[in-house]
Amino acid sequence: MSWHNILLVARREVAQVMALKSFWLTLLLIPIALAVGPLLSERLEDDKPTRVVVIDRAGGEAAAALQARFVFERDQRTLAALSRYVRRHKLERADPQAPWAQHDRWYTPADVAAFRRAGGLDAALARIEAVKASDTPSFEQPPAAYDIVPATGALATATGPALTAGAERLIRAEKDAPAAERADVVLLVGERYPADPTVRLWSNEQPRPAFVASVQEVLTAELRQRLLMGSGLSPQQAAAVQSAAPAIAVTTPPPGGGVREAMLVRSIVPIALAYILMMGLMLSGSWMLQGAIEERSKKLLESVLACISPEDLMYGKLLGALVIGLSMLTAWLGAGAVVAFATQGAIADMIRPALAPVTSPAAIATLIYFFVMGYVAISILFVGIGALADSMSEAQGYLMPILLAILLPVTFLLQAILSGNGGALVQVLTWVPIWTPFTVMARLGSGISAIEVIGAGVVLAAFVALEVVLLARLFRQSLLAQGQKAGLKVLIERLRPAREG
Amino acid sequence: MQVLRVAGLTKRFGEVLAVDDLSFSVAPGEIYGFLGGNGAGKTTTLRMVLDIIRPTSGSIEVLGNAPDRRNTGAIGFLPEERGLYSNMSAIDVIAYFGQLKHMRAADARAHGMELLARFDLADRAKARISEMSKGMAQKVQLATALVNRPRLLILDEPFSGLDPVNQGLLEDEILRASRDGAAVVFSTHVMQHAERLCRRLLLLRTGRKRFEGTIDEARAQLPSTIDAIAPDGIAGLEGVANATRRQALDGGFAEWTLDLAPGVSASDVLERASTRALPLRRFEERRATLHDVFVHLVGPEGDAGTSVRENQA
Numbered sequence: 001m002s003w004h005n006i007l008l009v010a011r012r013e014v015a016q017v018m019a020l021k022s023f024w025l026t027l028l029l030i031p032i033a034l035a036v037g038p039l040l041s042e043r044l045e046d047d048k049p050t051r052v053v054v055i056d057r058a059g060g061e062a063a064a065a066l067q068a069r070f071v072f073e074r075d076q077r078t079l080a081a082l083s084r085y086v087r088r089h090k091l092e093r094a095d096p097q098a099p100w101a102q103h104d105r106w107y108t109p110a111d112v113a114a115f116r117r118a119g120g121l122d123a124a125l126a127r128i129e130a131v132k133a134s135d136t137p138s139f140e141q142p143p144a145a146y147d148i149v150p151a152t153g154a155l156a157t158a159t160g161p162a163l164t165a166g167a168e169r170l171i172r173a174e175k176d177a178p179a180a181e182r183a184d185v186v187l188l189v190g191e192r193y194p195a196d197p198t199v200r201l202w203s204n205e206q207p208r209p210a211f212v213a214s215v216q217e218v219l220t221a222e223l224r225q226r227l228l229m230g231s232g233l234s235p236q237q238a239a240a241v242q243s244a245a246p247a248i249a250v251t252t253p254p255p256g257g258g259v260r261e262a263m264l265v266r267s268i269v270p271i272a273l274a275y276i277l278m279m280g281l282m283l284s285g286s287w288m289l290q291g292a293i294e295e296r297s298k299k300l301l302e303s304v305l306a307c308i309s310p311e312d313l314m315y316g317k318l319l320g321a322l323v324i325g326l327s328m329l330t331a332w333l334g335a336g337a338v339v340a341f342a343t344q345g346a347i348a349d350m351i352r353p354a355l356a357p358v359t360s361p362a363a364i365a366t367l368i369y370f371f372v373m374g375y376v377a378i379s380i381l382f383v384g385i386g387a388l389a390d391s392m393s394e395a396q397g398y399l400m401p402i403l404l405a406i407l408l409p410v411t412f413l414l415q416a417i418l419s420g421n422g423g424a425l426v427q428v429l430t431w432v433p434i435w436t437p438f439t440v441m442a443r444l445g446s447g448i449s450a451i452e453v454i455g456a457g458v459v460l461a462a463f464v465a466l467e468v469v470l471l472a473r474l475f476r477q478s479l480l481a482q483g484q485k486a487g488l489k490v491l492i493e494r495l496r497p498a499r500e501g
Numbered sequence: 502m503q504v505l506r507v508a509g510l511t512k513r514f515g516e517v518l519a520v521d522d523l524s525f526s527v528a529p530g531e532i533y534g535f536l537g538g539n540g541a542g543k544t545t546t547l548r549m550v551l552d553i554i555r556p557t558s559g560s561i562e563v564l565g566n567a568p569d570r571r572n573t574g575a576i577g578f579l580p581e582e583r584g585l586y587s588n589m590s591a592i593d594v595i596a597y598f599g600q601l602k603h604m605r606a607a608d609a610r611a612h613g614m615e616l617l618a619r620f621d622l623a624d625r626a627k628a629r630i631s632e633m634s635k636g637m638a639q640k641v642q643l644a645t646a647l648v649n650r651p652r653l654l655i656l657d658e659p660f661s662g663l664d665p666v667n668q669g670l671l672e673d674e675i676l677r678a679s680r681d682g683a684a685v686v687f688s689t690h691v692m693q694h695a696e697r698l699c700r701r702l703l704l705l706r707t708g709r710k711r712f713e714g715t716i717d718e719a720r721a722q723l724p725s726t727i728d729a730i731a732p733d734g735i736a737g738l739e740g741v742a743n744a745t746r747r748q749a750l751d752g753g754f755a756e757w758t759l760d761l762a763p764g765v766s767a768s769d770v771l772e773r774a775s776t777r778a779l780p781l782r783r784f785e786e787r788r789a790t791l792h793d794v795f796v797h798l799v800g801p802e803g804d805a806g807t808s809v810r811e812n813q814a
Contacts, residue, residue: 012597299582
């Protein structure tokens with residue numbers, strides 16, 4: 001074995017692939033996705049509040065009650081989100097008595113009232129700002145879910161068909177029409193309400209159950225209030241009856257600390273690596289084939305074999321494929337790391353805790369080992385396909401089915417592991433070398449015993465060693481055997497030890 | 502010291518005997534023709550010399566060593582099937598092969614540029630092979646074989662597919678390599694090239710050596726033919742194996758084609774005609790061409806058990 005020749009071949013292979021435009025496009029794929037993804041996601045996200053036009057012909061009390069209810073709901077959600085933010089970044093010292101510093105409850109109207117009395121979100125953020133570290137990300141208030149507006153113009157007084165036509169015109173208006181000319185929901189409270197308790201609702205799609213439930217609850221409360229007052233209770237007594245509700249104490253793990261959530265967070269990096277390995281193999285498979293088949297398809301095999309041995313040629317090609325694949329994956333991981341650590345936002349916030357469980361030397365070594373060995377194990381199969389075929393089109397005919405056979409189970413496997421399913425199939429695939437790298441990496445987050453990791457690693461190493469021996473035979477036997485149809489019989493014949501003469 | 506020495510070389514592929522007990526040697530500066538029909542075993546022998554395949558039995562010595570990749574630096578090889586890395590530039594391909602032959606990158610590039618200049622391709626040194634004509638690519642491939650200034654230059658059917666200009670260029674390079682002391686072994690089907698270039702040649706048929714020797718010795722393998730204008734008595738001279746009367750002429754003369762018996766020379770027949778006072782208006786010896794010898798030894802006639810003389814150099 002000549003390292004000089006192996007390195008020469010590997011260098012040529014790398015230079016050849018790097019000269020391809022497809023390589024650079026592939027290399028830029030992940031950084032571009034990371035850069036464009038959040039922008040696209042922002043554009044695709046519909047965070048506009050549902051616009052509700054209320055026609056209240058019963059005096060306006062119902063509309064006011066609805067308005068108050070949805071404002072309350074938003075404050076309640078803001079309070080819950082602020083509590084979670086404070087808990088994640090340990091900022092309770094900003095105001096230990098504030099409701100947002102107490103995380104063990106379902107926030108009641110009384111909590112929301114206290115929050116408002118203390119100055120609402122602005123006052124809370126001012127207190128938090130005084131104690132938070134400079135690298136702590138800013139709090140983002142949940143967007144308003146509803147925008148409640150009274151009907152204006154002709155619609156406010158229209159009746160019969162004109163009312164229906166007006167309401168339908170609003171809900172059928174384009175999304176980008178001026179706000180005054182469109183609505184997601186039109187709600188009519190009739191003149192004889194509550195004597196006639198019918199409330200009419202026009203909606204541009206199936207209304208959200210939570211919205212209908214809130215409307216029903218508000219209007220029911222309002223009806224009951226009137227009935228209670230009609231029964232002789234004072235408004236205060238009626239209101240007290242209405243607001244009687246149990247206080248619900250809630251105990252939850254800190255953000256990222258729940259069993260499922262913790263498993264997901266711990267699994268982010270290993271599963272991302274498994275996906276990246278899968279993607280890298282899919283994208284670089286055809287380059288490996290091209291490299292394996294190049295000398296034969298271009299009729300320069302004899303010229304090359306006159307200078308170097310078939311084994312050196314094969315090792316050089318494998319090394320080249322490995323360098324290309326790993327440099328591509330390193331570039332992707334590097335881009336991901338830069339985005340994660342350079343940005344002060346949700347991604348960094350998510351990645352940092354996700355990296356924490358995989359920062360031990362053993363975990364890093366395990367990830368690198370299975371990642372590299374997985375790449376080598378499957379690359380060898382690709383080079384073997386190239387050695388069997390005479391042309392690129394013939395080789396690609398074999399590549400796709402084999403790629404699918406290897407990688408399709410991986411997608412199901414990763415989903416199963418993410419769902420917490422550690423059943424027999426996952427256990428078995430841990431020991432099948434082709435799937436070992438994906439399974440072990442994916443299971444690192446959810447828990448896999450050291451014995452299993454070491455055992456599967458040893459089996460994988462033995463498999464790669466066997467692959468190298470068989471590939472060397474296949475490569476040598478196939479090199480000068482052009483024109484033979486590459487069937488199973490030929491494959492088995494070529495995998496046998498060479499019989500000189 | 503011989504550059505290449507092959508002794509008792511045999512190669513079997515399963516039941517097929519591709520090369521059968523072949524022996525020959527090539528000296529420095531010698532141009533050695535390796536001739537034979539399709540499937541004669543030429544390429545198989547050359548592949549064994551290059552250690553691309555291993556012999557079943559027999560021995561090969563290249564510069565005194567068993568064939569392996571340590572000899573690569575001393576060997577230049579131009580295969581019959583030709584191709585290059587199409588995405589590489591001409592000079593990069595030449596430098597790559599130079600490095601595979603243990604040259605330093607800078608030396609390989611420098612000599613590669615010299616060769617490209619000699620082949621009128623200096624201005625295309627950085628052009629990709631895919632951008633070159635077939636003729637240009639053939640010159641680049643020749644440069645990959647010559648870049649390491651080989652002491653043994655092996656050319657397998659080097660003239661096939663070349664236009665007359667490139668054939669001339671290749672002949673010049675073969676002669677140049679020989680002048681510089683390299684042993685040149687080339688296989689060919691084209692006898693004119695062998696006649697022009699080879700000092701010695703070997704004829705192979707179904708893996709067996711049918712002849713080895715100089716061009717003259719090869720031509721002597723077949724008896725000469727004599728074109729004569731003489732009376733009928735010439736047909737009965739001793740040493741004339743067969744006489745064909747082609748056309749009757751005036752005065753009792755006729756045009757004759759005479760085939761001589763083995764071992765009989767034209768001068769023997771002329772002497773016997775003079776002794777018998779046989780008048781001759783024309784007596785012209787026509788020696789067998791290399792083509793005749795090739796067809797005779799390698800073609801279907803070769804099965805007839807024709808006696809073959811081996812002339813060891």
